[in-house]
Each structure stands twice: as C-alpha cells, then as structure tokens.
C-alpha cells in the first residue's frame with residue numbers, strides 16, 4: 001500500500017499548474033523541494049507583522065522577531081533531537097554548514113600529516129571545503145570506496161577498518177547519496193569513528209526532510225542540512241554541532257552579534273550559537289524553516305520515508321524494463337531513498353530531460369555535483385527522478401511513458 | 413512532439429549525433445583546445461592541423477548531449493579548409509542563428525540549429541565545440557562556457 005495523505009497535494013500551490021500544456025510532474029525534489037502554503041504564509045506573515053532586527057532592539061517588534069527566531073531554533077533542535085538549542089547554528093544551507101566546520105574546526109584541529117576521511121560518493125559541497133582546509137593545513141584526504149559498477153554495494157564497509165588509522169582526525173560522509181539513492185548506515189559509521197576518537201560530520205541534505213534524523217541516536221558530532229530540500233525556503237539551513245566541540249571552536253566569520261567585547265585591537269566572542277552567526281542573521285527564513293519542521297512532523301517522518309521508498313521502488317521496477325537502461329544505487333529489495341538515477345547508452349541525460357520537460361516533467365540531468373564519482377563509474381552524468389510527499393504512482397507512469405517515447409525518437 | 417522540440421531535434425542534428433563526422437583524435441594536429449561546460453559536464457576537444465593560417469584538418473572528441481555532439485560534428489565539416497578569418501565569420505553566423513533563431517541567407521546545414529534559440533539553456537551546448545575551435549586557433553588550451561558567456 002502506498003502511503004498517501006488525503007489532500008497533501010493541495011498544500012502545495014505550485015503543483016497546480018500546467019507546463020507546456022501538461023500537468024506539472026515535479027520530480028526534481030533532490031535539487032529543491034516545493035513549499036507548502038503554511039510555509040509561504042509564515043514568511044509573508046513575518047514580514048507583514050513581526051519584522052525587525054533580532055537581538056538588538058528593545059522595542060516590541062524586535063522582541064517579537066527575536067522570540068520567533070529563537071523559537072525556530074528550538075524547533076529545529078527538536079527536529080533533529082539535539083540536546084540543546086545552542087547546538088543549532090543557522091547558516092545558508094548544507095554548503096555553508098560544512099564550510100563552517102571545515103574552516104573553523106579544521107583550522108583549530110588539523111595539521112600536516114593528519115587525514116580527513118571522506119567517501120567516494122560525496123557531493124562537491126562535502127568535498128571541496130575539505131580540499132580547501134587540507135591545502136591550508138597540510139592535512140591529506142582519503143576516501144572510503146564505493147562498491148560495484150553501479151554503486152549497488154554502497155560504501156565498502158569492510159575497507160573502513162583499515163582506513164581508520166591514527167592519522168584520521170575527521171570523517172565526513174553523506175547520510176543519503178543525491179546521485180545513487182544509497183542510504184548509509186550512519187550510526188554504525190559514527191560508532192566506528194568514535195571508537196577511534198575521530199570527529200564525525202554528516203551531510204544530511206538528502207535525508208533531513210525525508211526520514212527521521214536523530215543526532216543523538218546517530219551519535220554524530222556535526223550534521224549539516226538545507227531548509228530548501230525539506231519544504232522550507234531557500235537561503236536558510238543549519239549546522240548541528242555537539243556543544244563541547246562548538247565551545248572550543250574559533251569563529252567562522254567576524255562581525256556584529258558574535259562578540260561579547262570588542263577593543264580596537266582585540267575581541268572576545270559569545271558562546272554558540274551567536275559565535276557562529278556574525279551579522280544580521282536570516283531570521284525571516286529561519287522562522288519559515290521552523291514551520292516547515294512542524295509541517296513535516298505533522299505528516300510523520302517515518303511515513304514520508306515509507307512513501308518515498310515505495311515510489312522509488314516502483315520507479316526502479318518500471319524503469320528496469322526500459323531497453324538499455326543503467327540504474328545506479330541499491331538494487332530491488334535493498335533499502336533506498338526516494339530517488340532513482342539512471343542513464344542510457346545512446347541518449348544523453350540532457351536530451352532526456354529536454355524531452356521530459358515537453359510533457360511537463362521536471363527531471364535533473366548531469367553530474368549532480370558528483371564529478372569524481374561519475375568519472376569512476378565511467379559516466380558523464382545521469383538522469384535523476386526524485387520524489388517527495390506529493391508525488392504519486394500515476395506520475396511514475398507518466399515518466400515511464402515519456403521515457404519510452406524519447407528512446408523511440410532517438411532510435412535507441 | 414511540440415513544434416519547438418522538433419525544431420530543436422532536426423534530422424540534420426540527429427544524423428550528426430548518430431554518425432558524427434571527424435570524430436576522434438587527429439594524429440597530425442598541431443593545435444588542440446579543450447572546452448567544457450561545468451554546469452552540465454559536457455566536454456569537447458577540438459584538434460586542428462593549421463597550415464599557416466588555414467585549417468588543413470580538424471577533428472573533435474568528447475561527450476555530451478545530441479546538440480553539443482552534432483554541433484561539433486557539423487562544425488568540423490564546415491571549418492575544414494577555411495582561414496581563421498573565415499572561421500571567425502562562420503562562428504559569428506552560427507552564434508547569431510542559435511541565439512536569435514534567424515535562418516542564414518545561404519542554404520546551409522547550420523540552419524538546423526535555429527531551433528536552439530527557443531531553449532536558452534541549450535545555447536551553451538551548441539556553441540561548446542565552436543568555442544574550443546576558436547581557442548585552438550588562437551593557441552589557447554582550455555575554455556569553459558562559464559567564462560565565455562557571449
């Protein structure tokens with residue numbers, strides 16, 4: 001049985017439109033998810049009634065805005081089950097959260113000869129920030145390999161023990177791969193790292209709005225995510241960091257709001273989260289993010305996970321019947337997140353995406369910010385269909401019919 | 413299929429995509445430039461054997477969508493034997509066609525690319541090979557479409 005919610009599609013105004021004369025079939029949720037009306041309304045409500053700068057003013061609106069902003073922080077903390085709201089730092093999103101950890105924790109804790117352990121399935125945003133700090137500190141990068149010609153085996157966990165040598169200081173990995181749909185055993189990875197005293201950083205961009213994410217059950221030190229992939233608005237995301245680590249880290253940026261005392265030549269800073277939120281924060285979008293958390297919890301995150309998985313499984317089964325298709329990631333019967341990623345020998349992903357758009361279907365084609373992995377797999381890119389709460393089994397039929405037409409057109 | 417889409421994927425383009433001309437490394441090349449389209453991963457290397465100012469031979473290699481591959485293939489057939497000034501003029505015409513949809517005055521296979529203008533995201537695909545060819549003529553090694561927005 002497919003998990004569906006009555007009328008969930010009515011919550012998302014954008015879905016009710018035609019694209020090129022066809023009903024919109026939005027299957028690019030891994031890039032960004034659509035926003036429910038409650039989130040859009042929360043944003044305009046904030047601007048229409050409560051807008052004022054936070055933490056500064058002594059007037060009524062400023063107090064209201066500050067309460068709303070700190071209320072959103074508490075909601076996000078509960079959403080990931082952080083022990084304390086001060087462990088949630090608002091950022092622009094996953095990318096900025098990881099850059100913050102790499103730059104701040106990395107500059108204070110990494111030195112020449114240390115090793116930063118990553119995996120071969122990381123998004124560029126969990127790869128390039130580490131390259132940058134490695135260049136500055138002399139630390140080296142090392143990778144946990146992926147298994148199988150189509151990554152059907154996920155991460156090579158058998159190789160992991162051999163890779164966790166004493167030089168490894170930090171292990172950063174994705175919870176869910178945006179290009180294969182692999183769900184990594186994050187709690188197990190964190191437990192292994194912790195037993196060697198290694199700090200863990202999780203990229204939760206693809207898991208946060210799609211399944212329960214509990215930082216204490218997972219046992220990670222840092223967790224990064226974006227609001228826009230979880231029914232929140234763009235421009236806001238968060239970094240969860242364990243209090244003890246955050247308190248020992250230097251600021252990421254300097255400016256207003258993060259200091260306790262400034263002299264002409266020196267400054268002292270506030271504790272977390274203010275220490276890491278220099279300048280006027282993105283409070284309006286943070287408030288909307290808090291509402292997105294409530295919305296998703298209203299649907300139930302285990303139900304969302306089940307719904308996504310069922311759609312991905314159905315899509316995988318139906319796509320597998322297309323001639324010449326190569327499907328990436330976990331096979332049938334294995335756990336997979338709510339996306340399918342595939343390629344055809346004779347039709348390039350961009351042509352597939354252009355033809356899908358003609359039928360109102362939004363897909364993603366390309367390397368998905370995963371160039372090293374694509375190169376390893378001998379691919380220049382794939383086509384990806386990614387699902388969310390409002391997608392339906394009927395939409396998968398529309399997709400498969402469209403792909404058949406495309407293949408026929410190219411004589412594949 | 414919509415009119416726009418059949419304009420985009422004309423027979424000429426499908427044919428060049430399926431049976432690319434002058435594809436592969438050119439062993440006698442004395443110039444090469446590599447173009448890539450970082451946002452989508454399309455790649456195209458263009459090899460030239462310049463004989464003075466004349467393109468004595470040309471080939472391309474790479475991977476990408478039907479539009480980028482067909483454009484590079486057709487380009488090699490047009491540029492062979494041309495001087496660098498003639499090549500620059502051809503590129504100017506091609507660029508105008510893909511950005512405005514205006515058909516050329518003389519009958520030419522280039523006209524097949526007029527449909528690209530209705531798909532702004534694909535203009536970069538159509539011009540990738542040309543950028544690499546122009547760069548190779550100038551003696552430059554690498555270009556990316558992100559820094560060649562014109």
Ligand SMILES: Cc1ncc(COP(=O)(O)O)c(C=O)c1O
Nearest residue numbers: 093094095123125178203205226
């Ligand atoms: C796995 C993964 N990590 C990181 C990111 C980066 O997220 P953002 O661009 O919101 O910072 C993405 C989004 O594309 C992603 O899929």
